Amino acid sequence: MATIHLPGALSGHAGGQRRVEVDGATVGKVLAALGQAHPGVGQRVLDDRGALRRHVNVFVNGESIRYLDGIETPVAGTDEVWILPAVSGGG
């Protein structure tokens, strides 16, 4: 299972965990599985249509998925996935 690193702001919606493990062959499937396991995280990362929110960035092994294949980026069981708030979304 891939390891998902959550930002502190979302850990409260995952029982206080900063790291969770979920199954999924692509980023999209990993995020969907994450939303199933932790709905409060899921609805903050994905919008009502299941699309990644505009000001949320996802990295696989250190590289932004915007420069890979987006939510179709493959994820292997040993991969590290990071979810981070973008600099553009602050208030």
Added chain:
Amino acid sequence: MNEHIDVQAGEVLLTVGTMKGAWLFAGDPERGKWRWSGPHFRGEQVYAIRFDGRGGRHRLLAGTEHGHWGAVVRSSDDLGRSWSEPAEGNLRFPEGTDAALARVWQLQPAGDDQPGTVWAGVEPAALFRSEDGGETFELVRGLWDHPHRPRWEPGGGGLCLHTVLPDPADPERMWIAISTGGVYRTDDGGRSWQARNDGVRAVFLPDKYPEFGQCVHKIAPAGGRPDRLYLQNHWGLYRSDDGGDHWEDMANGVPSDFGFPMVTHPTDPDTAWIIPLDSDEFRCTPDGQARVYRTRDAGGSWEAQTAGLPERDAWLTVLRDGFASDGLDPAGLYFGTRTGQLFGSADEGESWQALAEWLPPVVCVKAAVVP
């Protein structure tokens, strides 16, 4: 920073939403002394926040929008000491709509005879209904499936359903307003909706008087006269005396008929207030003077109210939900600006005082008398 305020029955509670959080102001019944708490929801945009005192509740409802994590409706039953944190989105577009909630623009409790019902107007333009006091919401399909909907267009603030007016005299009747789409009315509790824009101009369309598509900025119900409504348009001031079936121009003697809010007197159907702006291209108070305009003859004439407001070099902007009245006699008035000032009047606009001067951009001001 103030953590908390308590309020007594009979006091006025102002709920102030800004682009970086919300503040609460409590005033004594004379509305001369104010205390406050905030920021609540630090850094979040709060376009809708209000008090709901129906059914014995003392509930605050807030539509909050986090820059990263999206929008949700939160509530507090202890005046902001603690807020609900819905684990899952409590206002979501259902599968098949291919839509995603962008912003909650309006939270509107129904009448006292429906104490659990709360309406929400959102972006993209849609109406939602809650039957549990604002904890969960469902899409109103009758409006979502309206054949006009694909032709509604976003205004400068996005495609938003920004106003919901339940008829206090008829629980089946309600008006909503959309920018841009115009005014729609239901007479059957939300199952079917009819465009109600006859006489309202759309300066930005080839057909200046279309059935729908107007950029209505705000509608407000006349106090004590259920068939009368007032309307501030994207250019134009209008009054309807027949529930929105027809609208008449009432821009008589105002420096500009462009503006956003429309506020009505709680009991006098002939009295309403506006805050004109220079133009759509220069959305500031005309001539650098902060002026509220009042009509006391249903739009036949308007008079400026300026005492206590800045009279020069004041380039203020007041948005559609930035101006409100309370239910007291004489009526209290309150408005907030995009530059962070909050002004209040305890005498129907005759005189004003600054309640706050350095808030973030104010996008919502609502006033309620605590029961």
